[in-house]
Amino acid sequence: MKSQARVVVIGGGIAGCSTLYHLTQEGWSDVVLVERDELTSGTTWHSAAQVTNFGMSQVMIGLKSHSIKLYKELAADIDYPVGYNYGDGGIRLANTQAHMDGYAHFTSLAKGMGVEFEVLDAQECARRHPLISTENLMGGLWDPTDGHIDPAQLCQALARRARAAGAEVYRFTSVTDLTQHADDSWTVHTDKGDIRAEIVVNACGYRVNEVGAMMGVEHPVASMEHQYFITEDMPGVVEAGHRIPLLRCPISDYYSRQEKNGLLVGFYEQDCKTWGMDGIDPKFSNDLCPDDLDRVMDVLEGAIARMPALAEVGIKQVVNGPITYTIDGTPLVGPIPGKRNAFCIIGLRAGLGEGGGHGWLLAQQIVHGEACYDTWALDPRRFTGHATQELTSLYAIQDYQNEFRFHLPHEHRSAGRPAKTTPLTPILEQAGAHFTVVNGWERSDYFKPTSEFVEDYGYRFTQVHEVVATEVAQVQNHVGLAEVNGFNRIEITGSGARDWLDYMICSRVPRKIGKVGLGYLLNEYGNVKAEATIANLPDGRIWYGSAAAAEFHDMDWLRQYLPKDGSVELRSLTNDHTILVLAGPKSRAVLSACARGDWSAPGFPWLSVREARIGHAPAIVMSVSFSGELAYEIHVPNASLFAAYSALMQAGAAHDIGHFGARAVDSMRMEKGYLHWKSDLITEFDPYETGLDRFVCQDKDFLGKSGLVARGGKKRRQLRMLEIDATYASPQASDSLYAGGELVGSVTSAEWGHRTDKNIAYAFLQPDIIEGLTVDIIGKPYTAKVLNGPVYDPDNSRVKT
Numbered sequence: 189m190k191s192q193a194r195v196v197v198i199g200g201g202i203a204g205c206s207t208l209y210h211l212t213q214e215g216w217s218d219v220v221l222v223e224r225d226e227l228t229s230g231t232t233w234h235s236a237a238q239v240t241n242f243g244m245s246q247v248m249i250g251l252k253s254h255s256i257k258l259y260k261e262l263a264a265d266i267d268y269p270v271g272y273n274y275g276d277g278g279i280r281l282a283n284t285q286a287h288m289d290g291y292a293h294f295t296s297l298a299k300g301m302g303v304e305f306e307v308l309d310a311q312e313c314a315r316r317h318p319l320i321s322t323e324n325l326m327g328g329l330w331d332p333t334d335g336h337i338d339p340a341q342l343c344q345a346l347a348r349r350a351r352a353a354g355a356e357v358y359r360f361t362s363v364t365d366l367t368q369h370a371d372d373s374w375t376v377h378t379d380k381g382d383i384r385a386e387i388v389v390n391a392c393g394y395r396v397n398e399v400g401a402m403m404g405v406e407h408p409v410a411s412m413e414h415q416y417f418i419t420e421d422m423p424g425v426v427e428a429g430h431r432i433p434l435l436r437c438p439i440s441d442y443y444s445r446q447e448k449n450g451l452l453v454g455f456y457e458q459d460c461k462t463w464g465m466d467g468i469d470p471k472f473s474n475d476l477c478p479d480d481l482d483r484v485m486d487v488l489e490g491a492i493a494r495m496p497a498l499a500e501v502g503i504k505q506v507v508n509g510p511i512t513y514t515i516d517g518t519p520l521v522g523p524i525p526g527k528r529n530a531f532c533i534i535g536l537r538a539g540l541g542e543g544g545g546h547g548w549l550l551a552q553q554i555v556h557g558e559a560c561y562d563t564w565a566l567d568p569r570r571f572t573g574h575a576t577q578e579l580t581s582l583y584a585i586q587d588y589q590n591e592f593r594f595h596l597p598h599e600h601r602s603a604g605r606p607a608k609t610t611p612l613t614p615i616l617e618q619a620g621a622h623f624t625v626v627n628g629w630e631r632s633d634y635f636k637p638t639s640e641f642v643e644d645y646g647y648r649f650t651q652v653h654e655v656v657a658t659e660v661a662q663v664q665n666h667v668g669l670a671e672v673n674g675f676n677r678i679e680i681t682g683s684g685a686r687d688w689l690d691y692m693i694c695s696r697v698p699r700k701i702g703k704v705g706l707g708y709l710l711n712e713y714g715n716v717k718a719e720a721t722i723a724n725l726p727d728g729r730i731w732y733g734s735a736a737a738a739e740f741h742d743m744d745w746l747r748q749y750l751p752k753d754g755s756v757e758l759r760s761l762t763n764d765h766t767i768l769v770l771a772g773p774k775s776r777a778v779l780s781a782c783a784r785g786d787w788s789a790p791g792f793p794w795l796s797v798r799e800a801r802i803g804h805a806p807a808i809v810m811s812v813s814f815s816g817e818l819a820y821e822i823h824v825p826n827a828s829l830f831a832a833y834s835a836l837m838q839a840g841a842a843h844d845i846g847h848f849g850a851r852a853v854d855s856m857r858m859e860k861g862y863l864h865w866k867s868d869l870i871t872e873f874d875p876y877e878t879g880l881d882r883f884v885c886q887d888k889d890f891l892g893k894s895g896l897v898a899r900g901g902k903k904r905r906q907l908r909m910l911e912i913d914a915t916y917a918s919p920q921a922s923d924s925l926y927a928g929g930e931l932v933g934s935v936t937s938a939e940w941g942h943r944t945d946k947n948i949a950y951a952f953l954q955p956d957i958i959e960g961l962t963v964d965i966i967g968k969p970y971t972a973k974v975l976n977g978p979v980y981d982p983d984n985s986r987v988k989t
């Protein structure tokens with residue numbers, strides 16, 4: 189066994205084998221994989237191993253396309269052909285209009301990644317799948333590539349190719365501990381000796397938290413027991429004359445695929461069970477949980493109702509094994525939060541279908557720092573301090589119970605809530621707040637007009653459309669108050685703070701104390717990494733503020749570039765403060781009525797910051813606006829939040845103050861051309877492509893400048909603002925745009941602008957395309973007109989006066 193390697197991958201399931209193989213593909217051969225038993229002895233060996241191209245984001249579609257391409261190549265390898273039933277085709281069923289609309293959207297989204305799905309009616313579903321009845325069925329989504337693969341052969345093939353490229357695989361070798369050194373390298377302790385590694389990768393499946401604990405990390409991953417059975421031969425399968433397509437059912441939550449001349453049917457039962465929460469027997473390897481078909485009877489009934497022939501056939505084999513889940517059901521693939529030189533590829537719940545692609549994206553991140561796609565949807569830093577295993581297990585149960593019932597737009601289910609609250613949460617709830625979840629925080633989405641109000645989620649405008657219109661009018665004509673909790677806030681101090689931060693952003697840190705500005709952080713390739721509000725405060729303090737979800741991401745990024753001499757210090761204030769946003773033409777009057785000082789336009793102009801008291805509550809007030817109305821962001825320590833809120837509401841009573849929520853903000857920011865991190869601001873494009881030219885200071889040095897300059901101004905795409913000719917729905921993120929029948933781009937975000945009565949979207953488009961555009965909305969094309977800048981108060985007169 190080697191005593192030194194560039195990368196040690198821990199775990200020899202699909203996740204580890206794919207990572208090892210792809211590291212060699214990226215050119216690193218000094219890489220090893222350590223597996224406590226035989227390869228695939230965790231979950232992988234007993235997987236149903238279905239491989240679909242279906243995904244609910246473009247990155248998931250892209251990585252699955254990579255898996256399929258790779259698996260086809262491995263199946264065609266004459267030296268070691270992998271058993272792969274490619275192209276049986278698969279149907280995802282639907283019995284509600286909202287799910288049919290969703291399928292139309294996912295079809296459009298997939299087109300943007302070069303993948304073709306088809307929306308079918310019920311009769312066509314039955315024509316393609318001869319065993320199903322059409323009762324209570326509206327239709328389905330057809331994925332022509334759907335199939336399944338031999339999981340053990342797949343992993344062996346990947347390991348074989350990796351070995352041929354110089355990698356080494358140590359089987360029957362357990363990692364027992366991990367030690368990190370001052371230079372960020374690791375010693376990987378195993379029962380066969382130590383390996384010094386530059387980088388470690390946790391690919392340990394359901395044992396993820398045993399290895400996580402070795403580096404002091406709790407990963408938000410929990411396991412569920414999951415069962416399928418395999419039937420005896422079925423006449424309907426034999427007589428079909430073609431392979432039976434795969435089936436996934438959101439009505440009863442089961443799947444099926446052909447297995448020899450019978451079916452394999454898997455279940456996501458309501459009466460489900462977590463697994464391994466109290467520790468895992470070290471001897472559990474190549475092992476299964478006891479069969480328990482009684483538990484799945486509810487779902488089995490649904491499967492029989494859809495495929496009556498199932499009632500006539502015997503069961504040959506039952507498999508019950510652990511399967512991992514994360515808080516949002518999507519794996520964690522990327523850097524481990526708070527650690528250096530440590531990565532993970534964990535929480536895979538469809539790891540055979542996805543594993544080829546996850547290993548590909550992870551290897552790119554390890555070798556190049558970024559992957560070809562913005563991988564935020566997979567980033568382990570998207571959950572923060574609240575993400576315990578206990579919370580994860582609650583989400584895991586809920587996701588398992590709704591396996592094929594995807595979330596509709598704006599829908600947040602109830603499990604694990606509330607995770608993060610402020611002292612105002614119950615007060616806002618009493619005021620009618622309907623909450624959404626932002627990085628675990630309960631954030632007011634809108635305020636219900638009556639206590640009985642319930643939203644019918646869907647892809648078309650719902651009753652909330654009018655509620656949001658009312659909140660927007662409140663802000664536009666009077667004054668509104670919104671709570672923005674969880675805003676990521678880092679205090680930067682030290683003698684080198686200003687110069688260092690100025691290097692980290694391509695724009696400038698405000699020079700004068702008392703001023704605020706926007707900062708854009710680029711990666712080494714000159715693409716957009718992060719966005720921050722930067723406030724220059726007295727006493728040498730700089731406040732760096734960014735999206736709530738960016739808490740771990742931004743801190744890791746900043747820490748990575750901290751000077752070694754200790755001249756800059758970072759302190760997170762995220763969980764200690766909350767923002768109260770006061771917005772609208774009467775906001776100055778309200779603020780003046782409850783806070784001492786000169787709040788006039790000349791006394792406290794746009795983009796200013798100052799310490800103040802709201803009533804008696806300490807606060808830092810910034811005159812910045814994400815709504816396009818005169819507005820103040822009031823940052824208050826949580827202990828004083830209620831006091832500040834009460835003072836503002838009292839002062840506001842004379843000015844008809846009302847609450848507003850995140851959806852009203854989204855409507856207003858669209859009209860102003862303001863962008864959202866990780867919707868519109870992504871690592872796939874540079875600031876010029878993103879329309880941020882005015883924030884790039886070419887006359888100074890900054891991180892990412894050489895990468896940006898090396899690109900020579902050549903544009904891959906251009907972010908454009910569009911007006912859409914549809915009045916019943918907005919496009920969804922990733923819906924496709926066409927010009928002359930050609931695919932020319934994808935939507936990044938969209939919302940109805942209530943002040944201008946315009947349906948507005950942002951999209952990355954081929955740079956030279958500005959006319960003849962259409963965008964898909966729920967399967968139908970609508971005209972999209974390119975707009976030249978903000979459609980509401982383009983001169984910013986409202987925020988300045």
Ligand SMILES: Cc1cc2nc3c(=O)[nH]c(=O)nc-3n(C[C@H](O)[C@H](O)[C@H](O)COP(=O)(O)OP(=O)(O)OC[C@H]3O[C@@H](n4cnc5c(N)ncnc54)[C@H](O)[C@@H]3O)c2cc1C
Nearest residue numbers: 199201203224230231232235237238363393538539540541
């Ligand atoms: C019943 C069932 C059906 C499924 N069906 C499908 C399907 O149809 N399609 C699909 O895509 N997915 C399916 N899945 C999920 C899929 O099987 C998993 O997502 C995938 O196998 C996970 O692979 P992994 O490499 O992450 O984990 P594992 O396969 O569990 O691999 C982890 C490896 O790490 C090793 N390890 C752990 N600790 C250590 C240590 N300390 N030192 C060294 N090695 C260690 C383990 O021995 C193990 O081999 C199914 C799962 C189940 C349970």
